[in-house]
Amino acid sequence: MTRRMVYGIGLWVFLAAVALTFTSMALPDWISYTSPVSTSPNPAHPTTPIHVSYGLHRRCSSLTSNCTPFPAPEDCHGEDRYFCSMWRSVGFLMNFSVVLELATLVAFAVVLLGGRGNRDNGWKMCVGLLAVVVSVQVAAMGIVAFLFDHDNRFFVGWKLDRSWILCTVSWIVLLMDVVGITVAAKMLPAEDDYEPIPDRR
Template identity: 50%
Template sequence: MPRRIVFGFGFWLTAAATAMTIASIVLPRWVRWESGGGTSIHYSYGLHQRCSSITGTCEPFPQYDDCHGDSKSFCAMWRTTGFLMSFAVIIECATLVAYLTVIFGGKQMRDKGWKVVCFLLGLCILVQCASMAVVAYLYDNDSRFFIGWRLDTSWILCTVSWSVQFLTAIGISAAVFVLPEEGGYELIQGDS
C-alpha cells in the first residue's frame, strides 16, 4: 500500500505541474517591459500573444512583420518555444495516464511502471528546459529586448512546473528503493 500512496501523491503533483505548464502557455507574460515612471505603461509577450497597456488589447504574436527580414530567426525560435511547450503538455498528459495505469494496475504494474513514469517526467523536464533556454537566449541576444525588459510570470510558472516534476521523479525513485516491497510474504515460524 505505501507505493500506491506514493504514486497517488506523485499524480497530484504532476497534475499541478501540468496546470502550471498550461497557464504558462495561455498567459501572455513570458517577457515584460514596464515604464519606470508613475504611469503604468507595459508590454508583454506570450508564446501566442503580445499585449500592450497603451492599446489595452492583446494581438496574435508573432505576426507577419515579426517573421520577415532581420526577425526571421526570432520568429522561428519563438514559435519553436510555443511548439515545445505544447509538446510538454502532451507528455504531461501521457504521464498522468501512466500514473493511473500504475496505480490501478496492481502490484506488478507498480513494481515495473515507476520506470515509465520517471522516464516521462524526465522527458517533460528536458522539453520544458529546452523551451526556457530558447526564451533565455532570445531575451539575452535579441535587439527587441533592451533595458527594462524582464522574464515574467509564465517563465516562473514553467520553472516551478519542471522543478516539481523533477522532485516528483526523485521522490518516486527513492520510494522504490527505500520502502519495503508491497504485499510481500511473511516468514512461517518453525517449531523450536
C-alpha cells in the same frame, strides 16, 4: 516497489506541476516591459506607465489595450525571422510538453489501477515520461532566456516575467517528482501481499 501511496503522492505532485504548466501557457507574460513612472507637471493627470508583454501566442500592450496574435506574419521578415522561428519553437515545445503530460497521466492511471506487476515495474515508465517532460520544458525556458539576453528588442527595463517563472517552477517540481519516485523505488522494501507467519519454534 509496489506502494500505492508513493504513486499517489507522485501523482498529486505531478498534477500541481501540470497546473503550473497550463497557467504559464495561458498568461501572456513570458517577457514584459513596464516604463518608469514619470513625474507629470500636472498632479491631477499622472502619467500612466506603458506595459508591453509577450506570451507564447499573443503580444499585449497597454497602448492599444488589447492583445494581438504573435508572432504575426509581419514579425517574421528580414532580421526578425530568427526570433520568430525561435519563439514559435518555444510554443511548440510547451504544447508538446502538455501532450507528454497527458501521456504521463495515463501512465500513472495504468500503474495505480493495475495489479502488483504494474506497480513493481511501472515506476520506470512514469519516471521516463516525467524526465522527458522536464527536458522539453527546460529547453523552452532556456530558449526564452537566450532570446531575452541576446535579442535587440529586449533592452533595459524588460524582464522575464510570471509565465517564465511558472514554467521554471513547473519543471523543478517535476524533477523533484522524478527523484522522489526513483529513490522510493530503489530504497523502499517490497510491499508483500501476505503477512509472514512467525516461527514459534
